[in-house]
Amino acid sequence: MSLAAALPQTAPVENRTRALRAVPAAPEPRGFALYVGLDEEAARAAGTSLGAIVEAIKTTIGELAPAAQSYAAVALAPAGVGGRDVDVVRLALQEPTAVARNTAxxxxxxxxxxxxxxxxxxxxxxxxxxxxxxxxxxxxxxxxxxxxxxxxxxxxxxxxxxxxxxxxxxxxxxxxxxxxxxxxxxxxxxxxxxxxxxxxxxxxxxxxxxxxxxxxxxxxxxxxxxx
Structure with a gap:
């Protein structure tokens, strides 16, 4: 699951044509991504669900920073794939560091x-x-x-x-x-x-x-x- 602040919808025209890079020339914090390794079975065992956890996180963000924009995505991976859950999620959602380690x-x-x-x-x-x-x-x-x-x-x-x-x-x-x-x-x-x-x-x-x-x-x- 990835939760990140969305980019503004009114970006300058000249910036729209630029290819996004992992590390921009003049970087500045624009949000964050949170990767959570947890499947539905484990969530149910804890008395909750992925959807409920996502909503709770979004509610907390709304309370802490009402102006924040958020987006959540569920990571899908082949059943039974090996590895720590959080690392499987990072790869499934194409987190740059995880991808680089596995494709170099x-x-x-x-x-x-x-x-x-x-x-x-x-x-x-x-x-x-x-x-x-x-x-x-x-x-x-x-x-x-x-x-x-x-x-x-x-x-x-x-x-x-x-x-x-x-x-x-x-x-x-x-x-x-x-x-x-x-x-x-x-x-x-x-x-x-x-x-x-x-x-x-x-x-x-x-x-x-x-x-x-x-x-x-x-x-x-x-x-x-x-x-």
């Missing part, structure tokens, strides 16, 4: 791209994770675990599936479901402030949720779950 063309020099990317780079082709320009010190098993979730983005993976897929008799002791929780906790600790890209689904397992801050580099051929 790869740089010829990957090291240069790493330095320029503030966020998470999950590099499946080179088996590494870069956090805010610094390489994370993941173990092989931690990367395998993260990669397994990434390659199944948006799907909740049960603990038993992780055990069966990522461990074998050659690994010695086969972990139990509680051990998987320990591995996930260690992985999250190394992801730092981006730990919530690995989300716990209560009573079910774990899921990878892509943020607008996350960039994934795939190998030219399908990547195996084990390496």
């Amino acid at each position: 063309e790869p740089a010829e020099d990957e090291e240069e791209l790493d330095r320029a990317h503030a966020g998470v780079v999950i590099d499946i082709s080179r088996k590494r994770v870069v956090l805010d320009n610094a390489t994370a010190t993941l173990t092989y098993k931690e990367f395998e675990l993260l990669q397994y979730l990434v390659l199944r983005e948006g799907r909740t993976i049960e603990r038993t599936e992780l055990i069966n897929a990522l461990w074998s008799a050659h690994d010695g002791e086969i972990p139990n479901e509680r051990t998987i929780d320990v591995h996930v906790r260690r992985l999250r600790s190394k992801l730092g402030r981006y730990e919530d890209i690995v989300r716990t689904v209560r009573g079910a397992g774990y899921r990878f949720d892509r943020h607008a801050d996350v960039s994934i580099r795939h190998a030219s051929t399908p990547s195996p779950d084990l390496f």
